[in-house]
Amino acid sequence: MESTQVALVTAAAGAGIGAAVATRLARDGFDVVVTDIHERRAMEFAAKLSAGFGREFRSYALDVTDEDAVSSTLAAVESTHGRLDVLVNNAGWSTIAPVAEMEADVWRKCIDVDLNGTFYTMRHALPIMQRNKSGAIVNISSIAAYETSTEHGAAYSAAKAGVLALTRVAAAENGTHGVRVNAITPGLIYNDFLRKIYPDEFFDGYAENRSLVGRVGRPEDVAGLVAYLVGPDAGYVTGEVYGISGGVHPHG
Numbered sequence: 001m002e003s004t005q006v007a008l009v010t011a012a013a014g015a016g017i018g019a020a021v022a023t024r025l026a027r028d029g030f031d032v033v034v035t036d037i038h039e040r041r042a043m044e045f046a047a048k049l050s051a052g053f054g055r056e057f058r059s060y061a062l063d064v065t066d067e068d069a070v071s072s073t074l075a076a077v078e079s080t081h082g083r084l085d086v087l088v089n090n091a092g093w094s095t096i097a098p099v100a101e102m103e104a105d106v107w108r109k110c111i112d113v114d115l116n117g118t119f120y121t122m123r124h125a126l127p128i129m130q131r132n133k134s135g136a137i138v139n140i141s142s143i144a145a146y147e148t149s150t151e152h153g154a155a156y157s158a159a160k161a162g163v164l165a166l167t168r169v170a171a172a173e174n175g176t177h178g179v180r181v182n183a184i185t186p187g188l189i190y191n192d193f194l195r196k197i198y199p200d201e202f203f204d205g206y207a208e209n210r211s212l213v214g215r216v217g218r219p220e221d222v223a224g225l226v227a228y229l230v231g232p233d234a235g236y237v238t239g240e241v242y243g244i245s246g247g248v249h250p251h252g
Helices: 017-027 039-053 067-081 104-132 154-177 192-196 219-229
Strands: 006-009 031-036 059-061 086-089 135-140 179-186 241-244
Touching (some): 006 017, 006 067, 017 031, 017 086, 017 219, 031 039, 031 067, 059 067, 067 104, 086 104, 104 154, 154 179
Parallel strands (some): 006 031, 031 059, 086 135, 135 179, 179 241
C-alpha cells in the first residue's frame, strides 16, 4: 500500500493562509507537518488538526531564517516519514516604510524572512523530493511583486518579486526530477493581523471599489488554489504564477 503523502507548511499555525492551507491539505488526506516560529502555537494547531481529523499531525518550531534549523527540521521529516511530497512556503513578514526612510535592519529582516527563508526551505526540501523523483512546491508571493504601488513597501515588494524568480528557476532545474514548482500571488486575503500592518483606510471600501467580486479574499480561497497546484490535476503545471486578487491586479 502506498504511503500517505506528506506536506510541510511554513507559518501554518496563525489565523491566515498557512492554517487554511494546512487544514485543506489535511482534509485532502495529506500527512501535514505544521511549522511555525511560535512553538506553542504550532503544537496547539497540530493538536487541533489531530483532534479534528482523527489522526496524528506533527509540529516543529521553525524560524525559516535559520538555515541550520531548516536543515534539521527537513532531515527530521524525512527520517520520520521517509518522504516529502509537498512544500508550501507561506512564512512572511512586512512593515511599510519609504525607501528614503527605511532602516537597513527592516530591509534585511524582510528579505531574510520572505526570500531567504523560501530559499532555505527549498534548498533542503528539494534533495528529498529528488531522491523520491516526485514533489510539488508552492511559494506564496504577493501582488506586491509586480504592482506599482506604495501600499506594500519596497522591501516586501522586492522580496516577493525575488520569490517569483526563484520559483521559475527552480522549476526549470527540477522538472526532470519529477518536481513541480509554482507560485501564488494573493491580493488582500483578510485576517485580523493585517490591521497591525496597514492603516484603516487601506481596508475602507476595498470590497466595494476595488474587488471585482464584491468581497475581500479569504484564506480558504488561497488554500483551494494550493490544493489544485499540488494535486494530480496540475501535473503539467510548473514554473507558473497564479494571481488570486479578486481581479484587483490580474496577472497575465
